[in-house]
Amino acid sequence: MISAENVHKQLTVGEVAARSGVAVTALHFYEAKGLIKSQRNAGNQRRYPREVLRRVALIKVAQRLGIPLAEIGEALKQLPDNRAPTAADWKVLSEKWSRELDERISQLMLLRDRLNGCIGCGCLSMEACPLRNQGDVLGEKGPGAHFLEAGADPK
Amino acid sequence: MISAENVHKQLTVGEVAARSGVAVTALHFYEAKGLIKSQRNAGNQRRYPREVLRRVALIKVAQRLGIPLAEIGEALKQLPDNRAPTAADWKVLSEKWSRELDERISQLMLLRDRLNGCIGCGCLSMEACPLRNQGDVLGEKGPGAHFLEAGADPK
DNA sequence: CCTTGACCTCTGGTTAACTCGAGGTTTTAC
DNA sequence: GTAAAACCTCGAGTTAACCAGAGGTCAAGG
Numbered sequence: 001m002i003s004a005e006n007v008h009k010q011l012t013v014g015e016v017a018a019r020s021g022v023a024v025t026a027l028h029f030y031e032a033k034g035l036i037k038s039q040r041n042a043g044n045q046r047r048y049p050r051e052v053l054r055r056v057a058l059i060k061v062a063q064r065l066g067i068p069l070a071e072i073g074e075a076l077k078q079l080p081d082n083r084a085p086t087a088a089d090w091k092v093l094s095e096k097w098s099r100e101l102d103e104r105i106s107q108l109m110l111l112r113d114r115l116n117g118c119i120g121c122g123c124l125s126m127e128a129c130p131l132r133n134q135g136d137v138l139g140e141k142g143p144g145a146h147f148l149e150a151g152a153d154p155k
Numbered sequence: 156m157i158s159a160e161n162v163h164k165q166l167t168v169g170e171v172a173a174r175s176g177v178a179v180t181a182l183h184f185y186e187a188k189g190l191i192k193s194q195r196n197a198g199n200q201r202r203y204p205r206e207v208l209r210r211v212a213l214i215k216v217a218q219r220l221g222i223p224l225a226e227i228g229e230a231l232k233q234l235p236d237n238r239a240p241t242a243a244d245w246k247v248l249s250e251k252w253s254r255e256l257d258e259r260i261s262q263l264m265l266l267r268d269r270l271n272g273c274i275g276c277g278c279l280s281m282e283a284c285p286l287r288n289q290g291d292v293l294g295e296k297g298p299g300a301h302f303l304e305a306g307a308d309p310k
Numbered sequence: 311c312c313t314t315g316a317c318c319t320c321t322g323g324t325t326a327a328c329t330c331g332a333g334g335t336t337t338t339a340c
Numbered sequence: 341g342t343a344a345a346a347c348c349t350c351g352a353g354t355t356a357a358c359c360a361g362a363g364g365t366c367a368a369g370g
Contacts, residue, residue, distance in 0.1 A: 014346065024347085025329060033327090043336045045347055057284075065266065069327070094274045101267045105260060111220065112256045119249045124212035169316060179317085180359055188357095198366050200317055224357070 010039070010047040020056040027056075035059060035073050051083070058085050058093070065097050066104070165194070165202040175211040182211075190214060190228050206238070213240050213248070220252050221259070 017024045030036045031046075036055055038046035055076070062072045075096075079089050118129065172179045185191045186201075191210055193201035210231070217227045230251075234244050273284065 012346080023329080026327080028349095029328060041336095043347080044349095045336070061284075063327095065270065091274055094270055098267060098270050098274065101263060101270065105263050105267065108256060108260050108263070112253060112260065115220065115249055115253050115256065119246055119253065124209060124216060124245070129212075129216075167316080178359075181357080183319095184358060196366095198317085199319095200366070218357095 010049060011052070013038075013046050013048070016048050016052060016056065020053055020060070022056060022060065030056070030059065030069075033069060033073055035069065035076060054085060058090065062093070062097065065101055067097060067100075165204060166207070168193075168201050168203070171203050171207055171211065175208055175215070177211060177215065185211070185214065185224075188224060188228055190224065190231060209240060213245065217248070217252065220256060222252060222255075 011019070013024050013027055016027055020027075027036065027046075031038060036048075036052055036059075038048050038052075041047050058076075059069075059072055062075070063069070067075075075093050076085070079085060085093070166174075168179050168182055171182060175182075177185075182191065182201075186193060191203075191207055191214075193203050193207075196202050213231075214224075214227055217230075218224070230248050231240070234240060240248070
């Protein structure tokens with residue numbers, strides 16, 4: 001099915017979907033959100049350059065890290081033009097996200113330790129229980145990242 | 156404001172809201188979801204026994220752990236009758252949730268390690284990149300817990 | 311008695327990340 | 341040439357955890 005000539009062909013949505021593992025509708029959705037771009041052929045159908053595959057791959061990985069699409073979009077937008085991400089770009093982003101992941105992990109560990117400290121106490125008092133009041137564990141809602149963690153297999 | 160007689164009085168929604176720190180509308184919502192119950196007075200207004208405060212406290216803590224309301228509701232339902240949770244009940248639940256938290260933390264750590272291992276490689280290949288394919292890190296969608304992690308301060 | 315504030319129900323809106331379907335066009339393959 | 345498969349747009353539905361507001365009732369104080 002794949003000839004030598006096809007290697008440089010642009011991809012249709014269906015092909016991108018098949019190769020990247022995301023649904024066609026999701027690709028439409030990403031495009032609407034500005035995460036990816038496409039050109040149109042004479043019949044108004046989307047045609048993608050091969051680099052879109054790497055872009056989609058990056059999106060999927062970032063999602064597994066719990067980064068919301070909006071933030072992924074921001075990150076992608078900051079790549080100088082709209083080229084596909086290179087290894088260097090990836091390094092910058094992955095280091096940033098790795099730090100965020102560290103942060104999230106340490107918050108969860110702190111929470112777990114408090115929970116373990118409280119097991120059996122049963123107080124849950126508004127004033128005294130360390131599991132309550134102090135908003136310092138999660139939800140500092142300042143400028144920064146608050147993200148969702150969800151299953152990787154949406155269905 | 157608080158007399159000795161008030162101590163045994165039933166609470167209004169407004170009072171529960173003030174003492175527990177959740178909004179009145181949220182209490183309505185919890186009731187609709189079956190997480191709490193109320194009696195009504197002659198004028199159809201909600202009246203709560205004092206124990207509801209502990210129940211709400213437990214709900215809030217569980218939410219900080221990232222447990223969705225539906226699952227919290229299940230847990231509360233499994234308390235023999237609809238009494239307020241005791242220290243023993245709390246122990247059972249907090250141990251369960253602590254294990255889930257551990258699980259979540261270790262998944263994130265695994266993911267972080269992979270991410271760090273991959274920084275700079277930039278491959279993101281469908282077949283080879285450990286950050287991709289294997290669905291073993293997040294999102295085993297079997298029966299069990301998949302939950303959201305969100306800021307503790309909804310507003 | 312009358313005003314004010316708390317309460318009631320119900321509808322609709324919010325965000326995220328999509329999916330599904332309707333109704334119609336284009337491409338591809340035979 | 342025609343039929344099937346793939347594509348198009350647009351609108352609505354999904355889940356979670358609520359909040360806002362409309363329109364009306366109830367309770368407490370002076």
